[in-house]
Amino acid sequence: MENVVRESDPTNNVPDAIFSKLGLQLHRRDNHPIGILKNAIYDYFDESHGGKFVKFDDLCPIVDVKKNFDDVLVPDDHVSRSYNDTYYVDASTVLRCHTSAHQADLLRSGHTHFLVTGDVYRRDSIDSTHYPVFHQMEGVRVFSPDEWLASGVDATSYAAMDLKKTLEGLAQHLFGIFHKSDHCAVDMRWVDTYFPFTSPSFELEIYFQEKWMEVLGCGVTEQAILKRSGKIDNVAWAFGLGLERLAMVLFEIPDIRLFWSTDQRFTSQFSEGKLGAKFKPFSKFPPCYKDMSFWISDSFTENNLCEVVRGIAGDLVEEVSLIDNFTNKKGQTSHCYRIAYRSMERSLTDEEINQLQWNVRETVQNKLNVILR
Numbered sequence: 246m247e248n249v250v251r252e253s254d255p256t257n258n259v260p261d262a263i264f265s266k267l268g269l270q271l272h273r274r275d276n277h278p279i280g281i282l283k284n285a286i287y288d289y290f291d292e293s294h295g296g297k298f299v300k301f302d303d304l305c306p307i308v309d310v311k312k313n314f315d316d317v318l319v320p321d322d323h324v325s326r327s328y329n330d331t332y333y334v335d336a337s338t339v340l341r342c343h344t345s346a347h348q349a350d351l352l353r354s355g356h357t358h359f360l361v362t363g364d365v366y367r368r369d370s371i372d373s374t375h376y377p378v379f380h381q382m383e384g385v386r387v388f389s390p391d392e393w394l395a396s397g398v399d400a401t402s403y404a405a406m407d408l409k410k411t412l413e414g415l416a417q418h419l420f421g422i423f424h425k426s427d428h429c430a431v432d433m434r435w436v437d438t439y440f441p442f443t444s445p446s447f448e449l450e451i452y453f454q455e456k457w458m459e460v461l462g463c464g465v466t467e468q469a470i471l472k473r474s475g476k477i478d479n480v481a482w483a484f485g486l487g488l489e490r491l492a493m494v495l496f497e498i499p500d501i502r503l504f505w506s507t508d509q510r511f512t513s514q515f516s517e518g519k520l521g522a523k524f525k526p527f528s529k530f531p532p533c534y535k536d537m538s539f540w541i542s543d544s545f546t547e548n549n550l551c552e553v554v555r556g557i558a559g560d561l562v563e564e565v566s567l568i569d570n571f572t573n574k575k576g577q578t579s580h581c582y583r584i585a586y587r588s589m590e591r592s593l594t595d596e597e598i599n600q601l602q603w604n605v606r607e608t609v610q611n612k613l614n615v616i617l618r
């Protein structure tokens with residue numbers, strides 16, 4: 246892959262820390278929470294659909310812009326296409342930001358029932374449920390007219406009903422096991438939303454860490470996608486599910502960085518390769534908070550700030566949050582960010598954190614065109 250990613254290309258915004266995640270394929274490890282969850286979802290689809298779903302989990306995450314965006318009807322001016330949101334390898338190649346990047350190709354090659362699992366990449370903010378690399382599973386199912394004609398409802402409603410029924414069944418399959426323990430059942434809700442590739446579109450949210458957390462997006466596939474793939478008389482549903490977020494709820498994993506831990510005390514807890522394991526924290530290490538304030542310029546973005554912080558502190562940064570924001574009479578805008586440093590594996594020394602923070606301050610000032618206050 247080395248010769249694919251040209252670091253010297255001015256349009257390349259893939260830092261080394263991200264580059265080094267390519268090929269790790271947590272989703273193909275049977276004793277990792279992500280792999281265990283993938284296998285459990287496979288089991289559900291095998292049982293409910295008699296093995297009809299074809300599975301892909303080894304498609305290259307480096308895709309052309311056309312696949313990632315155009316093929317799934319993402320408009321030219323959509324924010325997700327920006328360098329601020331997506332990792333570009335060069336002007337026409339990205340690290341896929343969703344597994345939807347493979348939908349159109351697979352439809353075109355004739356598949357009607359499929360699951361695509363893989364690592365996806367997004368520039369984003371930093372907190373316990375966001376990490377620039379995570380894993381998704383995409384599911385697509387195509388129906389032919391005989392399937393909905395007998396039902397008496399229109400094609401779109403038929404697909405939407407089947408979609409919700411299928412995903413609710415999946416939740417039952419995954420969390421049914423959960424209900425038998427002394428934990429309360431998970432709270433879930435459907436929310437109407439917008440995606441360029443589906444209409445209608447829905448999100449499934451689960452209540453976790455005192456907030457509603459989005460775990461999947463789905464909907465009835467836009468006809469334009471099906472028609473271009475040669476499916477002129479069909480209707481289809483599709484979903485894209487975030488594996489980390491579901492796994493956090495299922496295995497009680499409190500922070501998304503843990504999925505990347507190579508610490509035996511983490512990895513050994515999933516050696517049975519089955520659902521039902523609950524993560525036991527090794528011990529609670531305290532977080533350490535550092536604030537920094539600066540005057541921003543027009544080009545400032547929080548994603549760029551987070552990239553700088555992550556570049557220096559790596560997985561020692563737990564959260565970056567804006568805690569104060571004001572504009573003075575001269576029109577200058579000040580932001581104050583609080584950075585939480587915490588290791589999942591050990592306690593950090595004051596000296597180590599001060600050094601990191603010092604480094605962050607210097608780099609932020611040099612690279613982000615801001616003025617520290």
Ligand code: DAH
Nearest residue numbers: 343345462463464483484485
């Ligand atoms: N690609 C969407 C995302 O990353 C998730 C998604 C939504 C996938 C709707 C789909 C879909 O296939 O139909 O957030």
